[in-house]
Amino acid sequence: MLVSASIKGKNLTFDYYYNKETQMLFYKNEQITLSKQESQLFHICYLSKGSFVPMHTIEYYIWGEEYVNDSTKRGLIYRLKKKLNHTIFEYLGGFGCKVDGL
Template sequence: MIPVMIVEDELIVAMELENFINSKSEYKLVARVNNIDDALYCALEYKPQVILMDINIKGKKDGITSASLIGEKINTTFIYLTAYCDENTVNRALKTSPVSYLLKPFNREELYVALKLASNTYHNLYENCSKVGDILLDKEFSFDSVNKQLILNGEFIHLTKREKELLNLLIKSKNSVVSIYDMENEIWPDKLPNENTRRTLVCRLRIKLNNKFIETIPAIGYRINI
């Protein structure tokens, strides 16, 4: 069964979603929460493959920001639920690559199609990919450039969104230097990071690559040698 989590603070909507999921034998509800703190905790605890996320959930962070945070920690898919479809909200939501965007009130047929799309997307991205990527780094590591997946000895290594962006950038320029300027503008286009943020990201990626491949070119940038 496909594990699903509901993040919704309207009780009636949440109950309708729960009843629908429970009526479908292919899905299993692993958590139903009404706030962002519980959503973050349950996502890490249960690792749902599909998350039904209310955009305007109560709290300091809205559903879009929370989806971005969750997506950096686990492999999952998002279906947004909202009563709003203004351009700014839609553009923010699209940056997190949701599978569907359902406007309230939605019907059961729309919900079922969205769930099928989400589960199929999860399967294609995280379960049905080749266990050897199209770019070989060495005998152990490879990279699936289509789905931005790092693979070690046939097993997927979880990367955060920015780790994926950095690795993809380095691999596209393999054996050539990527300048600090180009790296920062590619990964943080809206707000340039400080030096510590940049170095921390590189360090995290190095650890996941078992300290192989990435070379620092002092005061200039980085190069991946493969």
């Protein structure tokens, strides 16, 4: 029973496909519509190959030198996690984000 549950969990991520050239994300052959910032966040995390990307790196990649409050950052992370049903995107409080399983 445990083996089939873990296999089933891993199959969830196989339903996702990301084209890094076009920066388009698909779930079961359906495109997931991401905002520009959601797409940037997903892309930088995807490129890290399953390692956490530090928040200061994410902030600079998305907003550059512009000051952004914590609420804005949390909102962006929340929206992306929600669109991905909390499956392949992970946030570790204050440390960073990662994409895993693709």
